[in-house]
Amino acid sequence: MASSTELFVMLMIFCVVLTGLKNKSFLYAVRRMRWLFLSLLMIYAFGTPGELIPMFPVNFAPTFEGLQLGWMQIEKLLVALAALSLLLISSSREQMLLGLYMLLMPVRFIGLNVERFAARLMLTLDYVEELAVTENYSFNQLDEMHASVDGLPLQTHVSFRKLPFNLMDKWLLFLLLLWLAFMIYRSFL
Numbered sequence: 001m002a003s004s005t006e007l008f009v010m011l012m013i014f015c016v017v018l019t020g021l022k023n024k025s026f027l028y029a030v031r032r033m034r035w036l037f038l039s040l041l042m043i044y045a046f047g048t049p050g051e052l053i054p055m056f057p058v059n060f061a062p063t064f065e066g067l068q069l070g071w072m073q074i075e076k077l078l079v080a081l082a083a084l085s086l087l088l089i090s091s092s093r094e095q096m097l098l099g100l101y102m103l104l105m106p107v108r109f110i111g112l113n114v115e116r117f118a119a120r121l122m123l124t125l126d127y128v129e130e131l132a133v134t135e136n137y138s139f140n141q142l143d144e145m146h147a148s149v150d151g152l153p154l155q156t157h158v159s160f161r162k163l164p165f166n167l168m169d170k171w172l173l174f175l176l177l178l179w180l181a182f183m184i185y186r187s188f189l
Contacts, residue, residue, distance in 0.1 A: 011075055014082030026085040030078065037074045044070030097122050098162070 050065030087096065101118040108114045165173070 008075060010079050011082065014079060014086065017086065025088070026082060029081055029085065033077070033081070037077070040073050040077075041067070041070040044073060093125060094122075097125075102162075 045062035045066040046060065048063050048066030048069055050063035052061040052063055053067075054061075056062070091099070097118055100121070101114060104112065104114045104117065
């Protein structure tokens with residue numbers, strides 16, 4: 001389990017990288033999730049047993065442990081959101097689906113047809129994008145969506161072009177495996 005300091009350092013690194021890339025989508029996503037963050041903090045602060053914060057103006061008070069756990073959960077979500085934002089700005093949709101395809105290759109031994117899954121996911125994303133571009137859909141109009149599907153193309157050819165790993169990919173995989181081995185070793189201490 002990552003400590004609060006490690007999470008904070010990871011969050012700061014992601015924020016510096018995202019600021020250097022001038023990524024506004026991360027800040028927009030953080031702003032939209034502010035109520036979730038506040039709710040998490042309140043739930044953990046008031047729902048976690050521990051030492052109460054003294055001099056709180058009402059009869060019930062948050063705990064120090066709850067506040068610490070709440071901040072840790074918010075930091076974890078922010079790190080995941082920052083990593084996802086970096087992935088979205090650095091990779092095209094086809095590259096992400098190819099990555100998902102490559103990651104799911106070991107699962108085919110238990111019976112999952114990885115090619116079919118990746119193709120269906122890609123076609124679904126294409127249809128959703130086409131529907132979103134052609135008409136202004138909102139979540140309230142999802143019930144009438146079946147009427148608009150009639151105009152979409154019925155047959156589409158999906159192909160994945162497998163790209164070989166370059167030197168940077170190999171180094172990142174090596175560092176990731178090294179980090180994973182370190183985390184496993186540290187968990188046994």
